[in-house]
Amino acid sequence: xxxxxxxxxxxxxxxxxxxxxxxxxxxxxxxxxxxxxxxxxxxxxxxxxxxxxxxxxxxxxxxxxxxxxxxxxxxxxxxxxxxxxxxxxxxxxxxxxxxxxxxxxxxxxxxxxxxxxxxxxxxxxxxxxxxxxxxxxxxxxxxxxxxxxxxxxxxxxxxxxxxxxxxxxxxxxxxxxxxxxxxxxxxxxxxxxxxxxxxxxxxxxxxxxxxxxxxxxxxxxxxxxxxxxxxxxxxxxxxxxxxxxxxxxxxxxxxxxxxxxxxxxxxxxxxxxxxxxxxxxxxxxxxxxxxxxxxxxxxxxxxxxxxxxxxxxxxxxxxxxxxxxxxxxxxxxxxxxxxxxxxxxxxxxxxxxxxxxxxxxxxxxxxxxxxxxxxxxxxxxxxxxxxxxxxxxxxxxxxxxxxxxxxxxxxxxxxxxxxxxxxxxxxxxxxxxxxxxxxxxxxxxxxxxxxxxxxxxxxxxxxxxxxxxxxxxxxxxxxxxxxxxxxxxxxxxxxxxxxxxxxxxxxxxxxxxxxxxxxxxxxxxxxxxxxxxxxxxxxxxxxxxxxxxxxxxxxxxxxxxxxxxxxxxxxxxxxxxxxxxxxxxxxxxxxxxxxxxxxxxxxxxxxxxxxxxxxxxxxxxxxxxxxxxxxxxxxxxxxxxxxxxxxxxxxxxxxxxxxxxxxxxxxxxxxxxxxxxxxxxxxxxxxxxxxxxxxxxxxxxxxxx
Numbered sequence: 028x029x030x031x032x033x034x035x036x037x038x039x040x041x042x043x044x045x046x047x048x049x050x051x052x053x054x055x056x057x058x059x060x061x062x063x064x065x066x067x068x069x070x071x072x073x074x075x076x077x078x079x080x081x082x083x084x085x086x087x088x089x090x091x092x093x094x095x096x097x098x099x100x101x102x103x104x105x106x107x108x109x110x111x112x113x114x115x116x117x118x119x120x121x122x123x124x125x126x127x128x129x130x131x132x133x134x135x136x137x138x139x140x141x142x143x144x145x146x147x148x149x150x151x152x153x154x155x156x157x158x159x160x161x162x163x164x165x166x167x168x169x170x171x172x173x174x175x176x177x178x179x180x181x182x183x184x185x186x187x188x189x190x191x192x193x194x195x196x197x198x199x200x201x202x203x204x205x206x207x208x209x210x211x212x213x214x215x216x217x218x219x220x221x222x223x224x225x226x227x228x229x230x231x232x233x234x235x236x237x238x239x240x241x242x243x244x245x246x247x248x249x250x251x252x253x254x255x256x257x258x259x260x261x262x263x264x265x266x267x268x269x270x271x272x273x274x275x276x277x278x279x280x281x282x283x284x285x286x287x288x289x290x291x292x293x294x295x296x297x298x299x300x301x302x303x304x305x306x307x308x309x310x311x312x313x314x315x316x317x318x319x320x321x322x323x324x325x326x327x328x329x330x331x332x333x334x335x336x337x338x339x340x341x342x343x344x345x346x347x348x349x350x351x352x353x354x355x356x357x358x359x360x361x362x363x364x365x366x367x368x369x370x371x372x373x374x375x376x377x378x379x380x381x382x383x384x385x386x387x388x389x390x391x392x393x394x395x396x397x398x399x400x401x402x403x404x405x406x407x408x409x410x411x412x413x414x415x416x417x418x419x420x421x422x423x424x425x426x427x428x429x430x431x432x433x434x435x436x437x438x439x440x441x442x443x444x445x446x447x448x449x450x451x452x453x454x455x456x457x458x459x460x461x462x463x464x465x466x467x468x469x470x471x472x473x474x475x476x477x478x479x480x481x482x483x484x485x486x487x488x489x490x491x492x493x494x495x496x497x498x499x500x501x502x503x504x505x506x507x508x509x510x511x512x513x514x515x516x517x518x519x520x521x522x523x524x525x526x527x528x529x530x531x532x533x534x535x536x537x538x539x540x541x542x543x544x545x546x547x548x549x550x551x552x553x554x555x556x557x558x559x560x561x562x563x564x565x566x567x568x569x570x571x572x573x574x575x576x577x578x579x580x581x582x583x584x585x586x587x588x589x590x591x592x593x594x595x596x597x598x599x600x601x602x603x604x605x606x607x608x609x610x611x612x613x614x615x616x617x618x619x620x621x622x623x624x625x626x627x628x629x630x631x632x633x634x635x636x637x638x639x640x641x642x643x644x645x646x647x648x649x650x651x652x653x654x655x656x657x658x659x660x661x662x663x664x665x666x667x668x669x670x671x672x673x674x675x676x677x678x679x680x681x682x683x684x685x686x687x688x689x690x691x692x693x694x695x696x697x698x699x700x701x702x703x704x705x706x707x708x709x710x711x712x713x714x715x716x717x718x719x720x721x722x723x724x725x726x727x728x729x730x731x732x
Contacts, residue, residue, distance in 0.1 A: 033167050034169075034170060035167055035168070035170070036170050036172065036200075036419075036422065036424030036427065037170070038171075038172040040068060041095060041233040041279070042067070046420055048154075049424035051428060052157060057146075057149050057150050059081050060080075060149065061081055066081060067081055069092040070090065070138060071084040071090030072090070072125060075127045077453060080142065088113045089125050091124070093233075093234065094139055096276075097116065097139075098135050098139075099178055099184065100178035101177070101181060106276075107282060111304060113304050113309070120132045120133060127456065136187040136188040137449060138188075140446055143189055143192035144193065144454060146192075150167065151167075164195050165195050168427055169197045170423035170427035171189065171199050172200055172201075172202045172205050173185065174202055175239065176272075176274050185199065187436075187439075188446070190436055191443065191446035191449070196433050197436070200422070200426050200427070201272075202230065202237060203272045204267075204269060205421070205425075206230065207239075207269065208267065209422040210228075210382060214413070218241070218243040220246050220265050221245060223243070225240055225241070225242045225373065225377075226242075226267075226378065226379055227370070227378050229384070231280060231384075231385040231386070231393060233279045233281045234276070234277065234279040234281055235279050236278045236385075236387065237273070238274075238365050239269055239272035239369060240271050240370065240375055240378075242268045243268070244268055270373035270374075271369045271372035275361065280387035283351070283387075283390060284315045284316040285312070285315075286351075287319060287346065287351070288303075290354045291344055295342060297335075298335065298342075307334065307335045310334065314331075314335075314344055318344055322347070322391070323389060323390055328347075329343055329345045330343070331344075352392050359392060359395075359396040362393070363396055367400055380411050381397065381401055382412075382413060383410045383411065383412060385416070388412075394410060463514040463517050466517045467504065467517055468600065470504060473521070474501060474504075474524075475643070475704070477532075478704055479670065480532075484542075485535050488535040489535050492531065493531060494703070496531065501707075503520065546584060546591075582618060583629075583633075586612045587612075589608050590633075590640075593605045593608030597640065597643075606648065610641065616633060638658070639661055639670055639671060639674050641657045642674045651678050651681040654678045655675065655678045655682070658678055662675065669705070672698070673705050673708065676689075677708060683715075685712060685719060689713070
């Protein structure tokens with residue numbers, strides 16, 4: 028049973044989605060799979076794989092970004108942002124997406140269901156970490172923040188998407204209310220019940236701007252109307268009153284980038300033919316964005332954009348705050364009109380504060396426009412930045428905690444169920460493809476393990492035909508036809524590879540088993556001896572084994588036992604637990620005492636091997652920074668170790684540090700010129716360096732297609 032109500036606040040933005048747990052669980056931010064505080068609001072498709080959130084390749088034409096804006100009514104007529112989309116929107120759906128062997132179209136609820144399904148997975152993982160148990164979908168309540176003036180059809184589609192993602196209890200909370208509640212929780216005196224204070228809230232995100240005036244809730248009169256009962260429990264703080272709110276759905280920080288883009292296209296003849304959705308157009312937009320950020324710090328700036336001019340030449344873009352103010356004059360006027368409209372409707376005499384949220388409100392010309400708009404009849408001369416970009420999600424969660432569970436969804440049940448069934452099918456395919464990828468990793472790990480074995484204690488027992496067989500397995504892994512292999516095909520290949528290597532190297536594996544059995548018998552005997560010794564000691568707490576001055580032999584047994592367990596976990600694909608075991612083994616390596624020079628050399632050899640294995644485990648966990656650290660530790664022990672150089676070169680390859688990777692792999696080749704695995708890595712690194720040089724020669728378009 029869940030000890031406390033689990034309410035999850037979600038704020039789906041154009042660029043990223045923020046997710047926060049309610050106060051029952053410390054208002055913790057739900058991190059994505061790589062530890063980030065937000066999840067990209069984008070989806071891309073590659074073959075049979077959906078890449079959702081952080082893994083999405085937003086530069087691909089087979090991707091969808093800003094999925095929240097696809098809802099009905101979320102893009103106004105003449106929307107500038109849509110002109111830069113690399114995907115095709117027609118009739119409310121995204122068309123011509125290649126997925127699972129066919130060209131597909133997806134409606135907004137289907138796409139949002141993909142994103143929300145990913146969010147739900149991250150939420151469940153977070154709660155499992157907090158509670159040490161897995162919760163059922165029915166244990167969660169979700170509060171999704173939405174902008175003011177969202178159409179009823181858009182709200183229905185968003186709820187359908189949540190249902191399709193498997194979210195059973197969902198409510199929608201207006202973002203302004205979420206911000207106001209967060210502000211009130213942070214400064215309860217500012218919006219104390221019965222006070223006359225009013226706060227102007229302005230939220231300018233990537234593509235839209237919301238403006239509202241919120242006031243303090245009325246003072247409680249101490250009694251209720253006769254015959255009426257409260258339907259919901261009273262919140263710890265009364266929710267503030269929204270006096271007026273409006274939203275401009277096509278005005279945000281990204282519009283400044285677009286104004287710069289249009290300015291430069293009209294200024295440079297070489298850019299006259301550049302299409303907004305082309306790669307050159309996207310590079311120009313990114314350069315405009317960089318210049319905008321630069322001008323937030325300096326009055327003038329300059330950036331270089333590669334491969335956008337005639338014959339793919341580079342262009343230097345220069346700008347100033349004065350130029351930016353001129354080209355954005357219509358937008359700042361629209362912002363002023365929006366603010367004044369809200370102030371007039373709210374009919375407030377003066378403002379207590381102006382609270383601004385979002386990246387757009389950090390742009391100097393936007394700050395100036397806001398202050399100018401509120402200058403008449405108000406004493407506010409500065410802007411408050413008390414709320415951060417998670418406040419909409421947090422406020423929604425806090426409000427959800429104070430209310431009864433949301434009512435069951437109503438509407439077109441048949442349509443909603445169709446979305447859910449379609450999402451289940453795609454999620455099942457995702458799972459199959461993940462199993463396939465994990466199995467391919469296990470095949471690769473097995474090949475690497477067998478190649479490394481020839482340098483080990485029993486390497487002489489391996490047959491001479493082993494290298495040739497492993498070459499065949501690697502060739503299969505990278506063959507084009509393998510791309511068509513199913514999950515079952517890959518699992519069968521793993522089983523066949525393990526079976527074949529065990530039959531080919533029977534003497535080798537028999538020797539490993541004997542060594543392991545002998546070590547376990549010795550450890551059991553030592554443990555029995557230690558137990559007998561402790562039986563004669565006075566009563567009291569046993570020593571902490573980790574801190575005892577154990578003899579070298581007994582400490583080494585502990586190290587090797589942890590290493591053997593880690594190797595088994597690694598072979599089974601349990602990379603996370605394998606890494607933990609390797610780390611534990613290394614911690615014991617630091618606890619040897621009174622070692623002779625020969626003993627030190629032996630321990631260093633074990634530490635070297637453990638660091639190499641740990642580095643590979645980190646690579647499998649997609650943690651190259653940690654892998655680099657342990658590779659460096661290994662090379663401190665032996666700076667010329669071929670395996671350590673090879674492993675660090677592999678890490679540098681993952682980090683796209685081609686120069687460092689090339690330096691290490693060349694040194695490894697000089698130490699083992701006949702090692703095919705090292706030569707293959709060198710070929711891959713050389714290919715990347717060649718591509719880099721091609722880019723420098725203005726041939727980037729051939730690289731990116």
